[in-house]
Amino acid sequence: MAKLTENAIEELAIELLQTLGYQYHYAPDFAPDGPHPERASFADVLLLERLRGAIARLNPTMPAEAREDALRQVQRIASPELLANNEAFHRLLTEGVKVGKQQDGQERGEVVWLVDFQQPARNEFVVANQFTVIENGHQKRPDVVLFVNGLPLVVLELKNAAAENATLKSAYQQLDTYKALIPGLFTYNGLLVISDGLEARAGSLSAGLSRFMAWKSADGWPKPRTW
Template sequence: MASITENQIEEIALGYLQSLGYEYLNGVNISPDGEHPERQYNEVVLVTRLRDAIDKLNPKISQDAKEDALKKVLRTESPNALINNENFHRYLTDGVDVEMRTESGIRGEKIYIVDFESPENNEFLAVNQFTVSMAAEPQVKYGK
Protein backbone atom coordinates (compact mmCIF):
# COMPACT_ATOMS: atom_id res chain seq x y z
CA MET A 1 0.00 0.00 0.00
CA ALA A 2 1.42 3.39 -1.01
CA SER A 3 1.67 5.98 1.70
CA ILE A 4 0.77 9.62 1.31
CA THR A 5 3.26 12.25 2.38
CA GLU A 6 2.69 15.37 4.45
CA ASN A 7 3.57 17.45 1.38
CA GLN A 8 0.90 15.69 -0.69
CA ILE A 9 -1.72 16.31 2.00
CA GLU A 10 -0.71 19.98 2.11
CA GLU A 11 -0.99 20.29 -1.68
CA ILE A 12 -4.44 18.63 -1.66
CA ALA A 13 -5.66 20.97 1.10
CA LEU A 14 -4.29 24.06 -0.68
CA GLY A 15 -5.89 22.98 -3.95
CA TYR A 16 -9.22 22.47 -2.22
CA LEU A 17 -9.09 25.87 -0.52
CA GLN A 18 -8.17 27.55 -3.82
CA SER A 19 -11.13 25.83 -5.50
CA LEU A 20 -13.33 27.50 -2.84
CA GLY A 21 -11.95 30.91 -3.80
CA TYR A 22 -9.11 31.32 -1.31
CA GLU A 23 -6.08 33.29 -2.47
CA TYR A 24 -2.88 31.26 -2.03
CA LEU A 25 0.36 32.65 -0.63
CA ASN A 26 3.53 30.85 0.30
CA GLY A 27 4.53 31.75 3.86
CA VAL A 28 8.15 32.17 2.85
CA ASN A 29 7.19 35.01 0.50
CA ILE A 30 5.41 36.99 3.23
CA SER A 31 8.04 36.37 5.90
CA PRO A 32 10.30 39.25 7.02
CA ASP A 33 13.03 38.25 4.58
CA GLY A 34 10.67 37.13 1.80
CA GLU A 35 9.83 38.75 -1.53
CA HIS A 36 6.70 40.49 -0.13
CA PRO A 37 7.11 40.77 3.66
CA GLU A 38 3.87 41.17 5.60
CA ARG A 39 4.88 40.06 9.08
CA GLN A 40 7.61 39.35 11.58
CA TYR A 41 8.37 35.76 12.58
CA ASN A 42 6.77 36.29 16.00
CA GLU A 43 3.49 37.55 14.51
CA VAL A 44 0.67 35.15 13.73
CA VAL A 45 -1.73 37.81 12.45
CA LEU A 46 -1.27 39.66 9.18
CA VAL A 47 -1.88 43.06 10.78
CA THR A 48 -2.14 45.11 7.57
CA ARG A 49 -4.77 42.74 6.18
CA LEU A 50 -6.70 42.82 9.46
CA ARG A 51 -6.59 46.63 9.52
CA ASP A 52 -7.80 46.71 5.90
CA ALA A 53 -10.69 44.37 6.77
CA ILE A 54 -11.69 46.53 9.73
CA ASP A 55 -11.63 49.63 7.50
CA LYS A 56 -13.63 47.96 4.74
CA LEU A 57 -16.29 46.40 6.98
CA ASN A 58 -16.78 49.45 9.22
CA PRO A 59 -16.72 52.51 6.94
CA LYS A 60 -18.79 54.76 9.24
CA ILE A 61 -16.68 54.17 12.34
CA SER A 62 -13.98 56.65 13.41
CA GLN A 63 -10.34 55.77 12.81
CA ASP A 64 -9.63 55.95 16.56
CA ALA A 65 -12.33 53.37 17.28
CA LYS A 66 -10.99 51.12 14.50
CA GLU A 67 -7.47 51.31 15.97
CA ASP A 68 -8.90 50.51 19.42
CA ALA A 69 -10.59 47.41 17.96
CA LEU A 70 -7.36 46.35 16.25
CA LYS A 71 -5.47 46.63 19.54
CA LYS A 72 -8.12 44.57 21.35
CA VAL A 73 -8.01 41.81 18.73
CA LEU A 74 -4.20 41.61 18.85
CA ARG A 75 -3.90 41.82 22.65
CA THR A 76 -3.59 38.67 24.71
CA GLU A 77 -5.45 39.27 27.96
CA SER A 78 -4.47 36.12 29.78
CA PRO A 79 -1.59 33.65 30.03
CA ASN A 80 -4.29 31.01 29.46
CA ALA A 81 -4.52 30.16 25.73
CA LEU A 82 -8.10 28.88 26.12
CA ILE A 83 -9.29 32.23 27.47
CA ASN A 84 -7.49 34.10 24.68
CA ASN A 85 -9.00 31.80 22.05
CA GLU A 86 -12.48 32.30 23.51
CA ASN A 87 -12.01 36.10 23.43
CA PHE A 88 -10.82 35.98 19.82
CA HIS A 89 -13.75 33.75 18.87
CA ARG A 90 -16.13 36.27 20.45
CA TYR A 91 -14.50 39.07 18.42
CA LEU A 92 -14.95 37.01 15.24
CA THR A 93 -18.57 36.10 15.87
CA ASP A 94 -19.95 39.06 17.82
CA GLY A 95 -17.68 41.96 16.87
CA VAL A 96 -15.41 44.09 19.05
CA ASP A 97 -16.97 46.54 21.51
CA VAL A 98 -15.42 50.01 21.33
CA GLU A 99 -16.30 53.49 22.47
CA MET A 100 -16.62 56.24 19.90
CA ARG A 101 -16.78 59.99 20.38
CA THR A 102 -19.66 61.69 18.63
CA GLU A 103 -21.07 65.21 18.67
CA SER A 104 -23.55 64.11 21.33
CA GLY A 105 -20.97 62.36 23.53
CA ILE A 106 -19.40 58.92 23.82
CA ARG A 107 -21.34 55.89 22.69
CA GLY A 108 -20.67 52.19 22.35
CA GLU A 109 -20.18 50.67 18.90
CA LYS A 110 -19.37 47.27 17.41
CA ILE A 111 -16.46 46.82 15.05
CA TYR A 112 -16.73 43.74 12.84
CA ILE A 113 -13.75 41.81 11.53
CA VAL A 114 -15.77 39.29 9.51
CA ASP A 115 -18.88 39.84 7.38
CA PHE A 116 -21.00 36.73 7.86
CA GLU A 117 -23.98 38.10 5.95
CA SER A 118 -21.99 38.85 2.77
CA PRO A 119 -18.99 36.50 2.72
CA GLU A 120 -17.76 38.01 -0.56
CA ASN A 121 -16.77 41.08 1.49
CA ASN A 122 -14.14 39.00 3.30
CA GLU A 123 -10.66 38.06 2.16
CA PHE A 124 -9.94 34.33 2.28
CA LEU A 125 -6.26 33.45 2.32
CA ALA A 126 -4.50 30.08 2.46
CA VAL A 127 -0.85 30.26 3.51
CA ASN A 128 1.52 27.33 3.78
CA GLN A 129 4.99 27.15 5.33
CA PHE A 130 4.10 29.91 7.80
CA THR A 131 7.03 29.91 10.24
CA VAL A 132 6.39 31.28 13.73
CA SER A 133 9.13 31.90 16.27
CA MET A 134 8.14 33.15 19.70
CA ALA A 135 11.74 33.86 20.75
CA ALA A 136 11.17 37.63 20.77
CA GLU A 137 8.30 39.83 21.90
CA PRO A 138 5.97 41.03 19.10
CA GLN A 139 6.77 44.44 17.67
CA VAL A 140 3.28 45.22 16.37
CA LYS A 141 2.82 48.70 14.94
CA TYR A 142 -0.77 49.80 15.40
CA GLY A 143 -0.59 53.10 13.51
CA LYS A 144 -0.54 53.26 9.73
Protein backbone atom coordinates in the same frame (compact mmCIF):
# COMPACT_ATOMS: atom_id res chain seq x y z
CA MET B 1 0.07 5.67 -9.78
CA ALA B 2 1.96 8.59 -8.26
CA LYS B 3 3.47 7.96 -4.85
CA LEU B 4 1.53 9.51 -1.99
CA THR B 5 3.70 11.94 -0.03
CA GLU B 6 3.04 14.56 2.62
CA ASN B 7 3.92 17.29 0.12
CA ALA B 8 1.43 15.88 -2.37
CA ILE B 9 -1.31 15.86 0.28
CA GLU B 10 -0.47 19.47 1.14
CA GLU B 11 -0.59 20.51 -2.52
CA LEU B 12 -3.94 18.77 -3.02
CA ALA B 13 -5.38 20.47 0.05
CA ILE B 14 -4.23 23.86 -1.22
CA GLU B 15 -5.66 23.22 -4.69
CA LEU B 16 -9.00 22.24 -3.18
CA LEU B 17 -9.09 25.38 -1.05
CA GLN B 18 -8.28 27.51 -4.10
CA THR B 19 -11.35 26.10 -5.86
CA LEU B 20 -13.35 27.34 -2.84
CA GLY B 21 -12.07 30.89 -3.30
CA TYR B 22 -8.94 30.99 -1.15
CA GLN B 23 -5.92 32.94 -2.42
CA TYR B 24 -2.76 30.86 -2.15
CA HIS B 25 0.42 32.33 -0.65
CA TYR B 26 3.66 30.52 0.13
CA ALA B 27 4.12 31.73 3.72
CA PRO B 28 7.92 32.31 3.51
CA ASP B 29 7.17 34.96 0.87
CA PHE B 30 5.41 37.19 3.40
CA ALA B 31 7.69 36.29 6.33
CA PRO B 32 9.73 39.13 7.90
CA ASP B 33 12.73 38.15 5.75
CA GLY B 34 10.67 37.26 2.66
CA PRO B 35 10.36 39.17 -0.62
CA HIS B 36 6.93 40.58 0.35
CA PRO B 37 6.96 40.82 4.17
CA GLU B 38 3.62 41.15 5.95
CA ARG B 39 4.90 40.33 9.44
CA ALA B 40 7.27 42.46 11.52
CA SER B 41 8.65 39.36 13.27
CA PHE B 42 8.21 35.61 13.29
CA ALA B 43 6.31 36.01 16.57
CA ASP B 44 3.58 37.92 14.73
CA VAL B 45 0.74 35.61 13.70
CA LEU B 46 -1.70 38.23 12.39
CA LEU B 47 -1.42 39.57 8.86
CA LEU B 48 -1.88 43.02 10.29
CA GLU B 49 -2.38 45.13 7.19
CA ARG B 50 -4.92 42.67 5.81
CA LEU B 51 -6.82 42.82 9.10
CA ARG B 52 -6.60 46.62 9.18
CA GLY B 53 -7.93 46.78 5.61
CA ALA B 54 -10.78 44.38 6.41
CA ILE B 55 -11.82 46.40 9.45
CA ALA B 56 -11.93 49.55 7.31
CA ARG B 57 -13.84 47.78 4.53
CA LEU B 58 -16.42 46.19 6.83
CA ASN B 59 -16.90 49.24 9.06
CA PRO B 60 -16.86 52.20 6.65
CA THR B 61 -18.79 54.59 8.91
CA MET B 62 -16.50 54.04 11.87
CA PRO B 63 -13.87 56.73 12.46
CA ALA B 64 -10.22 55.76 12.05
CA GLU B 65 -9.53 56.07 15.81
CA ALA B 66 -12.26 53.56 16.62
CA ARG B 67 -11.00 51.13 13.97
CA GLU B 68 -7.46 51.36 15.34
CA ASP B 69 -8.79 50.81 18.86
CA ALA B 70 -10.48 47.61 17.65
CA LEU B 71 -7.23 46.47 16.04
CA ARG B 72 -5.32 47.10 19.29
CA GLN B 73 -7.87 45.09 21.26
CA VAL B 74 -7.37 42.12 18.96
CA GLN B 75 -3.59 42.39 19.37
CA ARG B 76 -3.71 42.92 23.17
CA ILE B 77 -5.19 39.53 24.12
CA ALA B 78 -2.54 38.35 26.56
CA SER B 79 -3.72 36.06 29.37
CA PRO B 80 -1.22 33.40 30.53
CA GLU B 81 -3.85 30.77 29.65
CA LEU B 82 -4.32 29.83 25.99
CA LEU B 83 -7.98 28.84 26.36
CA ALA B 84 -8.78 32.12 28.12
CA ASN B 85 -7.13 33.99 25.24
CA ASN B 86 -9.03 31.97 22.68
CA GLU B 87 -12.35 32.56 24.46
CA ALA B 88 -11.63 36.31 24.61
CA PHE B 89 -10.91 36.37 20.88
CA HIS B 90 -14.00 34.28 20.12
CA ARG B 91 -16.14 36.94 21.78
CA LEU B 92 -14.52 39.68 19.69
CA LEU B 93 -15.02 37.61 16.55
CA THR B 94 -18.66 36.66 17.12
CA GLU B 95 -19.97 39.65 19.08
CA GLY B 96 -17.83 42.39 17.55
CA VAL B 97 -15.23 44.61 19.17
CA LYS B 98 -16.73 47.25 21.47
CA VAL B 99 -15.27 50.72 20.90
CA GLY B 100 -16.10 54.32 21.72
CA LYS B 101 -17.17 56.79 19.06
CA GLN B 102 -17.52 60.55 19.37
CA GLN B 103 -20.85 61.82 18.07
CA ASP B 104 -22.33 65.27 18.66
CA GLY B 105 -19.71 65.89 21.32
CA GLN B 106 -20.57 62.75 23.26
CA GLU B 107 -18.97 59.35 23.57
CA ARG B 108 -21.19 56.50 22.47
CA GLY B 109 -20.58 52.78 22.32
CA GLU B 110 -20.25 51.11 18.93
CA VAL B 111 -19.23 47.71 17.58
CA VAL B 112 -16.48 47.03 15.03
CA TRP B 113 -16.76 43.78 13.07
CA LEU B 114 -13.74 41.69 12.11
CA VAL B 115 -15.60 39.34 9.75
CA ASP B 116 -18.80 39.69 7.72
CA PHE B 117 -20.79 36.56 8.55
CA GLN B 118 -23.82 37.63 6.49
CA GLN B 119 -21.97 38.27 3.22
CA PRO B 120 -18.95 35.93 3.11
CA ALA B 121 -17.76 37.33 -0.24
CA ARG B 122 -16.82 40.58 1.52
CA ASN B 123 -14.11 38.77 3.46
CA GLU B 124 -10.60 37.90 2.29
CA PHE B 125 -9.61 34.22 2.39
CA VAL B 126 -5.95 33.16 2.26
CA VAL B 127 -4.38 29.70 2.44
CA ALA B 128 -0.69 29.66 3.34
CA ASN B 129 1.69 26.74 3.79
CA GLN B 130 4.91 26.50 5.79
CA PHE B 131 3.99 29.36 8.14
CA THR B 132 6.93 29.65 10.54
CA VAL B 133 6.26 30.92 14.06
CA ILE B 134 8.95 31.60 16.68
CA GLU B 135 7.77 32.06 20.26
CA ASN B 136 9.83 31.91 23.46
CA GLY B 137 12.74 30.43 21.54
CA HIS B 138 10.63 27.69 19.96
CA GLN B 139 10.39 27.57 16.16
CA LYS B 140 7.54 25.61 14.60
CA ARG B 141 6.02 25.46 11.14
CA PRO B 142 2.44 24.18 10.84
CA ASP B 143 1.62 22.64 7.48
CA VAL B 144 -1.25 24.88 6.37
CA VAL B 145 -2.89 27.93 7.94
CA LEU B 146 -6.12 29.50 6.72
CA PHE B 147 -6.49 33.25 7.22
CA VAL B 148 -9.77 35.16 7.10
CA ASN B 149 -9.18 38.91 6.92
CA GLY B 150 -5.64 38.35 8.20
CA LEU B 151 -6.79 36.25 11.19
CA PRO B 152 -5.28 32.72 11.40
CA LEU B 153 -8.58 30.96 12.07
CA VAL B 154 -7.75 27.41 10.90
CA VAL B 155 -4.64 25.23 11.25
CA LEU B 156 -4.29 22.00 9.24
CA GLU B 157 -1.80 19.29 10.16
CA LEU B 158 -1.26 16.72 7.42
CA LYS B 159 0.36 13.31 7.58
CA ASN B 160 1.11 10.67 4.94
CA ALA B 161 -0.92 7.52 5.57
CA ALA B 162 1.68 5.49 3.67
CA ALA B 163 4.42 6.44 6.13
CA GLU B 164 5.02 4.43 9.29
CA ASN B 165 3.49 6.02 12.42
CA ALA B 166 1.89 8.80 10.34
CA THR B 167 -1.66 8.66 11.65
CA LEU B 168 -4.49 10.96 12.63
CA LYS B 169 -3.29 10.47 16.20
CA SER B 170 0.23 11.64 15.33
CA ALA B 171 -1.23 14.68 13.54
CA TYR B 172 -3.29 15.48 16.64
CA GLN B 173 -0.24 15.09 18.87
CA GLN B 174 1.69 17.45 16.59
CA LEU B 175 -1.01 20.09 17.06
CA ASP B 176 -0.79 19.57 20.82
CA THR B 177 2.94 20.28 20.61
CA TYR B 178 2.28 23.45 18.64
CA LYS B 179 -0.29 24.62 21.20
CA ALA B 180 2.25 24.17 23.99
CA LEU B 181 5.21 25.81 22.23
CA ILE B 182 3.66 28.50 20.00
CA PRO B 183 0.36 29.28 21.77
CA GLY B 184 0.18 32.76 20.23
CA LEU B 185 -0.92 31.27 16.92
CA PHE B 186 -3.82 29.50 18.61
CA THR B 187 -5.18 32.56 20.40
CA TYR B 188 -6.98 33.28 17.13
CA ASN B 189 -7.92 29.71 16.26
CA GLY B 190 -11.44 28.75 15.29
CA LEU B 191 -10.87 25.23 13.99
CA LEU B 192 -8.20 22.53 13.86
CA VAL B 193 -8.04 19.96 11.05
CA ILE B 194 -6.03 16.73 10.99
CA SER B 195 -5.63 14.44 8.00
CA ASP B 196 -3.57 11.45 6.89
CA GLY B 197 -4.46 11.95 3.24
CA LEU B 198 -7.21 9.35 3.40
CA GLU B 199 -9.33 10.70 6.20
CA ALA B 200 -9.80 14.18 7.64
CA ARG B 201 -11.30 15.27 10.93
CA ALA B 202 -11.99 18.66 12.48
CA GLY B 203 -12.16 19.77 16.10
CA SER B 204 -12.03 22.76 18.40
CA LEU B 205 -8.97 24.02 20.23
CA SER B 206 -9.92 22.22 23.46
CA ALA B 207 -11.20 18.99 21.87
CA GLY B 208 -9.56 15.66 22.62
CA LEU B 209 -8.81 13.33 19.73
CA SER B 210 -12.09 11.45 20.24
CA ARG B 211 -13.99 14.70 19.68
CA PHE B 212 -12.40 15.34 16.29
CA MET B 213 -15.10 14.42 13.79
CA ALA B 214 -15.51 14.00 10.04
CA TRP B 215 -16.80 17.18 8.40
CA LYS B 216 -20.44 16.76 7.43
CA SER B 217 -22.63 18.52 4.90
CA ALA B 218 -25.83 20.38 5.77
CA ASP B 219 -27.91 17.23 5.26
CA GLY B 220 -25.80 15.30 7.76
CA TRP B 221 -23.88 13.09 5.35
CA PRO B 222 -20.08 13.15 5.34
CA LYS B 223 -18.45 15.22 2.63
CA PRO B 224 -16.88 13.07 -0.12
CA ARG B 225 -13.15 12.57 0.13
CA THR B 226 -11.17 14.77 -2.21
CA TRP B 227 -7.70 13.35 -1.65
